[in-house]
Amino acid sequence: MAPRPIRPSPSPTPRRPTTQRPPPTQLAADPSAVDAAPPPPPAPLIGPAPAADTDPAPDVVAFDLVASVELVTLADGLRYSGMAYNGQVPGPTIEAKVGDTLEVRFTNDLDEPTTVHWHGLRIPDDMDGNPRIQAPVQPGETFTYRFTLPEAGTFWYHPHVRTNQQLEKGLYGVVVVRDPAEPRPAAERVLALDDILIDERGALYPFLASHPEVMHGRNGNVLLTNGKIEADVGAARQGDVERWRLVNTANARTMTLTLDGASFRVIGTDGGPLVEPYTADRLQIAVGQRYDLEVRYDRPGQVVLNSHVPVLEGDQVVERAFPVYAVDVEDTGAGPVALDWPTAAPIDRAADGEAELRFNARQGARGLEWTLNGQAHPMEPLHTFSEGDTMTLVLINEAGPEHPFHLHGQFFEIVPDGRPETEQPGLKDTVLVPGLSTVRVKAYLDNPGQWMAHCHILEHAELGMMAEFVVEPAAE
Ligand code: C2O
Ligand code: CU
Numbered sequence: 001m002a003p004r005p006i007r008p009s010p011s012p013t014p015r016r017p018t019t020q021r022p023p024p025t026q027l028a029a030d031p032s033a034v035d036a037a038p039p040p041p042p043a044p045l046i047g048p049a050p051a052a053d054t055d056p057a058p059d060v061v062a063f064d065l066v067a068s069v070e071l072v073t074l075a076d077g078l079r080y081s082g083m084a085y086n087g088q089v090p091g092p093t094i095e096a097k098v099g100d101t102l103e104v105r106f107t108n109d110l111d112e113p114t115t116v117h118w119h120g121l122r123i124p125d126d127m128d129g130n131p132r133i134q135a136p137v138q139p140g141e142t143f144t145y146r147f148t149l150p151e152a153g154t155f156w157y158h159p160h161v162r163t164n165q166q167l168e169k170g171l172y173g174v175v176v177v178r179d180p181a182e183p184r185p186a187a188e189r190v191l192a193l194d195d196i197l198i199d200e201r202g203a204l205y206p207f208l209a210s211h212p213e214v215m216h217g218r219n220g221n222v223l224l225t226n227g228k229i230e231a232d233v234g235a236a237r238q239g240d241v242e243r244w245r246l247v248n249t250a251n252a253r254t255m256t257l258t259l260d261g262a263s264f265r266v267i268g269t270d271g272g273p274l275v276e277p278y279t280a281d282r283l284q285i286a287v288g289q290r291y292d293l294e295v296r297y298d299r300p301g302q303v304v305l306n307s308h309v310p311v312l313e314g315d316q317v318v319e320r321a322f323p324v325y326a327v328d329v330e331d332t333g334a335g336p337v338a339l340d341w342p343t344a345a346p347i348d349r350a351a352d353g354e355a356e357l358r359f360n361a362r363q364g365a366r367g368l369e370w371t372l373n374g375q376a377h378p379m380e381p382l383h384t385f386s387e388g389d390t391m392t393l394v395l396i397n398e399a400g401p402e403h404p405f406h407l408h409g410q411f412f413e414i415v416p417d418g419r420p421e422t423e424q425p426g427l428k429d430t431v432l433v434p435g436l437s438t439v440r441v442k443a444y445l446d447n448p449g450q451w452m453a454h455c456h457i458l459e460h461a462e463l464g465m466m467a468e469f470v471v472e473p474a475a476e
């Protein structure tokens with residue numbers, strides 16, 4: 001079939017597609033799982049304190065979320081003036097199951113506007129925290145986010161106004177959506193991996209004030225796990241199998257991870273379960289991305305999650321391993337129990353056409369601007385698609401710095417082209433486009449609406465790499 005040409009952009013006033021429709025279902029994992037026997041209680045969740053559900057209905061998760069200015073503790077004696085959801089960094093972990101209604105009564109106690117974006121959730125666009133659709137929540141105001149959770153997986157939430165500052169200051173949290181068909185591991189660990197740029201007393205350096213920050217985004221000088229410089233050391237028993245949910249919440253830093261002392265398999269990515277779990281020696285996790293791991297404690301001792309960071313030593317860039325999390329495994333002599341994770345059905349959809357997105361930079365009146373298809377902060381949609389389209393997005397990085405591209409409201413798969421960085425199975429909402437290279441993704445545009453499409457290096461987005469794609473609803 002000949003590729004379908006991309007339709008020209010619509011008129012300057014984008015239409016608001018209807019949002020009163022069921023969540024997209026074409027990518028649902030295994031529909032038969034929905035009617036399974038009553039689920040066992042979920043595994044204990046280890047990580048940022050969860051939000052307490054205030055609604056007694058079994059399929060409604062409701063709570064209050066308040067953003068406020070807080071003095072945030074990073075370690076003994078190190079504090080910065082930051083921001084927090086419900087007084088904690090990371091914000092409360094949201095636990096729910098697929099199909100539940102999530103109702104978040106959000107109050108802005110900051111002295112600046114904000115929104116809450118639900119990264120990776122295919123929800124209606126007017127609930128997505130997009131400040132072009134939802135008027136930002138002003139100081140003192142309240143807004144209720146209410147939507148159905150369309151699929152199981154690991155997602156996260158953060159503001160979408162002055163994001164480079166509000167997120168770095170502490171506004172982020174993890175969303176855990178379970179599927180009743182999933183087996184029950186011994187525990188689930190939520191690990192929000194971050195970095196932060198601070199001086200010796202812990203105060204945040206000014207934003208966008210240095211050339212490296214403008215060029216490469218704000219790379220911190222300390223790594224944080226769940227908001228702490230020294231993460232708690234976990235405890236487990238040999239023979240246990242756990243599920244780890246990793247989220248890269250940094251402003252800019254791509255992380256390379258290894259896990260020493262235990263075996264692991266990747267069982268899920270941004271969009272939920274994989275067609276087939278896989279093993280890996282190293283995991284590269286770009287900002288915004290998630291990985292769900294099955295961790296098997298097959299031997300006693302200490303298990304260490306290492307983050308491998310390029311550092312300058314003399315005039316050489318060398319890689320150094322920094323431990324970011326550890327678990328002490330008690331000797332029981334037991335062998336691990338294999339768990340049978342639900343898998344996704346392979347998606348058999350040929351591309352209907354191609355659409356290009358070119359990443360570059362230029363000198364603007366106020367300094368460097370980051371551009372998408374030659375424009376900084378384009379106000380008109382760069383592309384308009386139709387609900388149900390399958391499109392190959394050709395992501396062309398015309399300059400040196402890498403760009404983790406994120407599309408709201410949809411999932412895509414990376415098209416393998418022989419390079420290791422494209423051999424990443426699973427549904428994604430964020431993909432790393434290395435410098436001076438092209439990456440293709442096959443996007444399943446099943447969720448109609450106006451969707452932000454941007455670089456998740458928040459400084460690049462702030463300086464122009466922030467655009468919109470429209471997915472027009474199919475005729476009823
Ligand atoms: Cu993590 Cu536009 O978002
Ligand atoms: Cu970028």
